Amino acid sequence: MSNFSPGFHGRTHRFEGRLPPGQYPTESFPVLSAGPTPTVHTEDWSFTVTAEDGRSRRWDWEEMMSLPQEDLTVDIHCVTRWSKFDTAWRGVSLDTLFAEVETAAEFAVAHSVGGYTTNLPLEDLQNGKAWLAHTYDGFPLSPEHGGPVRLLVPHLYFWKSAKWVDGLSLSLQDDPGFWESVGYHNYGDPWREQRTWSD
Ligand SMILES: Nc1nc2c(c(=O)[nH]1)N[C@H]1C(S)=C(S)[C@@H](COP(=O)(O)O)O[C@H]1N2
Numbered sequence: 406m407s408n409f410s411p412g413f414h415g416r417t418h419r420f421e422g423r424l425p426p427g428q429y430p431t432e433s434f435p436v437l438s439a440g441p442t443p444t445v446h447t448e449d450w451s452f453t454v455t456a457e458d459g460r461s462r463r464w465d466w467e468e469m470m471s472l473p474q475e476d477l478t479v480d481i482h483c484v485t486r487w488s489k490f491d492t493a494w495r496g497v498s499l500d501t502l503f504a505e506v507e508t509a510a511e512f513a514v515a516h517s518v519g520g521y522t523t524n525l526p527l528e529d530l531q532n533g534k535a536w537l538a539h540t541y542d543g544f545p546l547s548p549e550h551g552g553p554v555r556l557l558v559p560h561l562y563f564w565k566s567a568k569w570v571d572g573l574s575l576s577l578q579d580d581p582g583f584w585e586s587v588g589y590h591n592y593g594d595p596w597r598e599q600r601t602w603s604d
């Protein structure tokens with residue numbers, strides 16, 4: 406694993422101010438999965454948003470790909486302390502999907518094939534802060550990194566970016582997800598170093 410030292414701490418370095426506290430930069434792209442990598446074929450994949458009243462809207466792969474696509478380059482921060490600058494993704498803004506969903510919910514739980522879950526305030530998925538990402542660095546997102554489609558919420562620790570994502574359930578109450586219920590911070594802001602419950 407390489408990093409950007411020496412010179413990283415140089416004042417004029419282009420990454421100045423972009424490394425949250427307690428993190429180190431890496432050029433590699435580590436894989437972190439709590440279980441085995443599921444095989445998800447695009448023809449079987451779909452994404453379902455279920456509102457608090459039980460009504461749901463579902464998009465299959467073709468529908469998702471026919472929506473407006475966005476290219477974005479963002480920094481990502483894993484709670485295990487690596488950060489990766491300038492990761493390049495293509496995907497659909499969740500704003501595009503929420504335009505078709507009626508809800509009064511304040512919280513969301515993202516669901517993945519395989520059972521992984523993670524919770525977020527709904528507003529952290531809105532207003533240009535979250536995407537369904539299917540392409541990384543110009544290539545289809547690999548299975549290890551959550552392909553065919555993962556959630557991408559770069560302003561929070563990367564465990565909030567559910568791999569193999571297949572849905573969101575919206576709720577009036579906040580229900581902790583997989584890591585949040587075993588001690589990870591409920592919100593997970595890397596800039597406030599919200600790693601665990603006690604942070
Ligand atoms: N479905 C699912 N999504 C997941 C995980 C997981 O175990 N399962 N791990 C999370 C954690 S802890 C991190 S740090 C990132 C890692 O993404 P990467 O393997 O692409 O680096 O995915 C997150 N999304």
Ligand SMILES: [Mo]
Pocket residue numbers: 437483484485563564
């Ligand atoms: Mo993680």
